[in-house]
Amino acid sequence: MRTAIMAFAIAAMTQAATDVCQAADAPLIQVQRIPLENVRGRIDHMAVDIAGNRLFVAELGNDSVDMVDLKSGKATGRISNLKEPQGIAYLSDGDLIVVANAGDRSVRFFRAADLAPVGTVALGEDADDIRTDTAGGRVLVGYGNGGLAEIEPTNRSLVSEIKLAGHPEGFEIDRKANRAFVNVPDGRQVAVLDLRSGKQVSTWKFTSLNGNFPMARVGSGGPVAVVFRSPPKLVLLDPATGSVEQSVDVCGDADDVFFDGKRQQFYVSCGDGEIDVIERDANALKTIGNVGTSAGARTSLFVPELDRLFVAARAGWFESQAAILVFRPSP
Structure with missing residues (x-):
């Protein structure tokens, strides 16, 4: 019995260490929960x-x-x-x-x-x-x-x-x-x-894209970033003509998008309970991470001066108390 308990404890510690490593490697790390x-x-x-x-x-x-x-x-x-x-x-x-x-x-x-x-x-x-x-x-x-x-x-x-x-x-x-x-x-x-x-x-x-709710700018004079809900896509538009430059699939029910100029990546917060982190380079948009939040946590605010992303999590069936989830981009 004692051996079995020790084996379970070791397995739990190993899993915990793995989770920490995965969290450390994530593009966004939750550092605070403000009730x-x-x-x-x-x-x-x-x-x-x-x-x-x-x-x-x-x-x-x-x-x-x-x-x-x-x-x-x-x-x-x-x-x-x-x-x-x-x-x-x-x-x-x-x-x-x-x-x-x-x-x-x-x-x-x-x-x-x-x-x-x-x-x-x-x-x-x-x-x-x-x-x-x-x-x-x-x-x-x-x-x-x-x-x-x-x-x-x-x-x-x-x-x-x-x-x-x-x-x-x-x-x-x-x-x-x-x-x-x-x-x-x-x-x-x-x-x-x-x-x-x-x-x-x-x-x-737009004829094949619907539900354009969140928007962001890519620096001064850069593309206009628009997120559509149907189908769920992040689209970069030329600021002079509105033509599509790049696009990538994103999470569902998006309500906010922000561009992190330091890391050249977007943060898209979605009501289906996740944040998509999308990397931008000259050739393509690439999803580099999906960070879980909670159902209905659609709205967010990225503050470059603080290097923090704030996500509003509402109270619900699984979250008894509303909170602001605070994420630090990595690295």
Whole structure:
């Protein structure tokens, strides 16, 4: 009996050592799990305050936003009584949190120091993703059945609106060219917008690809990276013409994609419970790893300055508590 127990223990230790080696060789290594207390339902986008080492989490299903101290690994404050918060951004100039709320068609501003409200902009239905234009000092918000709104954060006023063919999902700003690339899955297109004139200047249509939700840029002037859900593919598009340069299969139900310029690789987070790590070179895109998360963990945020990928894991049947999973790229 004693021999059998020792044999089992040795086998377990051997398996544990193998798991550690495999983890060490993985392109992403989980280094932290930050619990989110009393958070139910879907979690949407995140934003970061690099100087203050704070993460802000839009908890859509919980009608709240949590502020997380990344040093202690704990949530230190909460904005409650929101209406389906989806998009979120942090403005270091003014120390402001910007929250787009789908439920009440608002974009709300809060002081990050004490989470006090400081203003609201009424917008169209389904206020969603947010991007900050640091060059112009403006905030861009996708909303409704087809619109991109430009907001002045200092006086909290609506500056302009650009109409689109459908509800916008992921979008990116080309600050050098003063353009925006916008995923419009309902129109099966990427819309190219001129931010100076406030008009759509080009339309990249797709016939065999559907569900273009997440988007990223490959450096300044590089390709536009778009992830489609049907079929699930990461596609690199020429920023001038929209023609396909490269593509590769990815995990299902993708909601975020980021490009790691240091390692020349993409991170695609998917609702089927994994992150695909895809390497890019001049010739091809190659999947170099599939890292497990949890079912429904679709949204993520890669912060190059911290060299960390944050993934939002919702509470569910197998995860009793919502959490932020923190991954370190390797090497």
